[in-house]
Amino acid sequence: MDIVSFKTVFANKSTVEKKWYIVDAGDAPLGRVCSEIAKIIRGKHKTSYSPHVDCGDKVIVINADDLRFTGRKMDNKQYIRHTGYPGGQRFSTPRQEMQKSSTRVIEKAIRGMLPKNRLGRKLFHHLHVYEGAEHPHEAQQPIKLDLSKQS
Secondary structure (H helix, E strand, O other): OOOOOOOOOOOOOOOOOOOEEEEEOOOOEHHHHHHHHHHHHHOOOOOOOOOOOOOOOEEEEEOHHHOEOOOOHHHHOOEEEEOOOOOOEEEEOHHHHHHHOOHHHHHHHHHHHOOOOHHHHHHHOOEEEOOOOOOOOHHHOOEEOOOOOOO
């Protein structure tokens, strides 16, 4: 045979089907929840995954204020930022961040797991985090995702 009988098919913007998922953040530790969410947002759970295409789904995270950390990470872990001025390095712990807004911790963790380019910035907009159990996305009919059964 002189010809190849199969062809690699890449997903593109018109062939990707988007779904909405809802995740309860109070069920598992932060890293385990966020790594699964990042995988769904990126689209790596699909057979039609292409690394250069936005083929992921949209995720709603509820109960961000019931977030769990293992060990003593709530007080010992440090988030570092810089104001841009000399001597402007600032440190904070997850406990301090959650006092301001409990959604920041989840958003910061997931942002770090996405690509650091145009695609990653676009994918980050597919994440919707809410502190309580209510969210305004009932019209999208999100599918409840149980992360305890996935591996």
